[in-house]
Amino acid sequence: MSGGYSDATIWFVILVLGVATYLIRWSFLGALGGKAMPGWVLRLLRYTPVAVLPALVAPLVVWPAATEGQTDPARLAAAIATLSVGVLTKNVVLSILAGAGTLFGLIYMAG
Amino acid sequence: MSPSPESRPAKRDAAQEAAAAQALARSPRQAFWHGAVQSLPFLIVIIPFAILFGVVALEAGLDLAQVMGFSVLVLAGASQFTAVQLLSDNAPVWIVILSSLAVNLRMAMYSASLVPWLGSATGRQRAGLAYVLIDQTYALSIQHYEENPRLGMAQRLGYFGGAALVLCLPWAIGSWIGATVGQAIPEEVALDFALPITFIAMVAPMLRTLAHMAACFVAVVAALLLAGMPSGSGLLIAAPLGMIAGALVETLTERRATP
Numbered sequence: 001m002s003g004g005y006s007d008a009t010i011w012f013v014i015l016v017l018g019v020a021t022y023l024i025r026w027s028f029l030g031a032l033g034g035k036a037m038p039g040w041v042l043r044l045l046r047y048t049p050v051a052v053l054p055a056l057v058a059p060l061v062v063w064p065a066a067t068e069g070q071t072d073p074a075r076l077a078a079a080i081a082t083l084s085v086g087v088l089t090k091n092v093v094l095s096i097l098a099g100a101g102t103l104f105g106l107i108y109m110a111g
Numbered sequence: 112m113s114p115s116p117e118s119r120p121a122k123r124d125a126a127q128e129a130a131a132a133q134a135l136a137r138s139p140r141q142a143f144w145h146g147a148v149q150s151l152p153f154l155i156v157i158i159p160f161a162i163l164f165g166v167v168a169l170e171a172g173l174d175l176a177q178v179m180g181f182s183v184l185v186l187a188g189a190s191q192f193t194a195v196q197l198l199s200d201n202a203p204v205w206i207v208i209l210s211s212l213a214v215n216l217r218m219a220m221y222s223a224s225l226v227p228w229l230g231s232a233t234g235r236q237r238a239g240l241a242y243v244l245i246d247q248t249y250a251l252s253i254q255h256y257e258e259n260p261r262l263g264m265a266q267r268l269g270y271f272g273g274a275a276l277v278l279c280l281p282w283a284i285g286s287w288i289g290a291t292v293g294q295a296i297p298e299e300v301a302l303d304f305a306l307p308i309t310f311i312a313m314v315a316p317m318l319r320t321l322a323h324m325a326a327c328f329v330a331v332v333a334a335l336l337l338a339g340m341p342s343g344s345g346l347l348i349a350a351p352l353g354m355i356a357g358a359l360v361e362t363l364t365e366r367r368a369t370p
Binding site for chain 2: 004005007009010011012013014015016017018020021022024025026027028029030040042043044045046047048049050051052053054055056057058059060061062063064065066075078079082083085086087090091092093095096099100103
């Protein structure tokens with residue numbers, strides 16, 4: 001690992017994530033059976049992907065590591081293109097193509 | 112990619128009635144193949160994602176065995192990308208683990224919503240199902256069960272098994288390909304941005320309701336405001352704030368709808 005993690009640390013992360021993710025999947029189906037989850041818990045869980053993933057991505061879009069944290073018009077435009085096409089078409093593949101196309105197009109034009 | 116249980120088709124026409132009768136007549140083996148065939152379109156997304164994971168993980172400094180460890184043991188795309196991103200940011204290990212698990216919490220919701228359909232399978236069968244419970248197997252199966260509520264347990268398990276085979280095996284194979292050919296990709300290709308584009312593309316189709324948009328908006332604003340915090344830790348505050356915003360807007364919308 002480039003950033004100072006030992007191989008053992010990486011494997012520790014993989015194993016903990018593997019076991020804990022399995023337990024999350026198994027939770028209700030395996031152990032809790034028919035017991036219903038409180039409504040408010042389900043309500044919060046419903047929004048985990050749309051909260052966690054954008055929160056992770058937003059700083060990477062605005063301050064990309066590749067440009068040493070300088071806001072980059074090409075990357076910003078690519079993110080906006082991905083989002084717009086994704087919202088309009090609901091199609092993940094098209095949306096990725098739009099983002100990648102915008103990014104490479106702009107980087108190429110900038111020479 | 113991660114549908115909520117509330118979306119289900121309401122109308123049924125003659126063609127659907129015929130399909131329902133056909134579903135009931137299938138042997139478990141036929142149900143398996145049916146699930147497998149219906150999963151095929153998802154491969155258009157899963158295979159490139161898997162290859163990308165292999166490439167990005169390799170870029171971050173993982174070796175082939177570790178890439179495969181992720182894809183076989185964790186088997187959850189978004190959280191694998193999250194972990195690799197935070198590892199390449201040199202985030203503390205506990206932040207890597209907590210953030211990646213937060214991404215997977217939605218699977219508890221999937222697990223709960225499958226109980227009415229699969230809760231009476233044997234313990235061993237449920238343990239096996241849990242391993243292959245991913246966004247796509249969940250989405251396909253719950254839709255199939257709801258459209259065909261009279262399916263027997265063997266038919267339900269067969270369908271899930273077929274979907275799981277077609278959707279989970281290529282994830283591992285794709286990751287292996289990505290980690291193997293990844294070295295051949297030239298430096299100039301702006302791979303640093305593959306992850307943001309992938310995640311935005313995954314999230315955009317989920318922004319179907321005002322509540323989802325609110326969750327996303329609050330999480331983004333909070334993440335940007337907290338970006339100065341030590342690597343990755345702003346996420347642990349921003350994400351729950353977004354979730355709370357989503358849940359609150361949902362509650363308010365419901366209240367308005369039912370006076």
